[in-house]
Amino acid sequence: MSEKSVNSKRTGLIYGACLFALAVTYGIMGSRIDYAFASDPLGPRVVPVILAGFLALLCLFYFKNPGEAEGFPKGKTLARVLAVPCTLVIAVLLLETTGFLLAVFLIVTVIAVLFGAPWKYALAGGASQALLWWFVFSYLLEVYLPKGIIFG
Incomplete structure (x- = not known):
């Protein structure tokens, strides 16, 4: 494996780790949204938590197959x-x-x-x-x- 390919995969892993940290933070912050239960049974928490979970799953897939990425x-x-x-x-x-x-x-x-x-x-x-x-x-x-x- 060439030096450029190794650096590219490392860069992809770093980007994936940053996005995963963002997904976890977004999910935690979204789960803390307060709302009146009477207004909507699901409340405003559902969309941020689902989006965070989806992003986290994509990041895990990206960790397994980082592919080629631009350098920093x-x-x-x-x-x-x-x-x-x-x-x-x-x-x-x-x-x-x-x-x-x-x-x-x-x-x-x-x-x-x-x-x-x-x-x-x-x-x-x-x-x-x-x-x-x-x-x-x-x-x-x-x-x-x-x-x-x-x-x-």
Whole structure:
């Protein structure tokens, strides 16, 4: 077996282990969802737990047959790959303070720039996406969205 093939299989196993950890975490968090039993006998727990179980089964299959996988990114590509989840985490942490509109604006704008969009298009896309999703959730679906502490 060549060195590249061994590294590819190792990379696939690492990806599979990360996804398996995600599946277990998602299943645990989904099983902790509180709900009123009178509203629905199955409740909102069922879908996350089933999805977590399905992902865990796929990960176990992947461990047995990892196949060929791309190598880990390096340099600027690695920085961009890591910047996406970091941006999402920062936006979620700022959600209560900044509100839904600014959090979505931040996510879309930063990710657009990471994928090579010019700043003016990234800002326009961030603003339009934030307004679109705010309208969809607030008016069409009537879901409460946090306005943020800075907006009262």
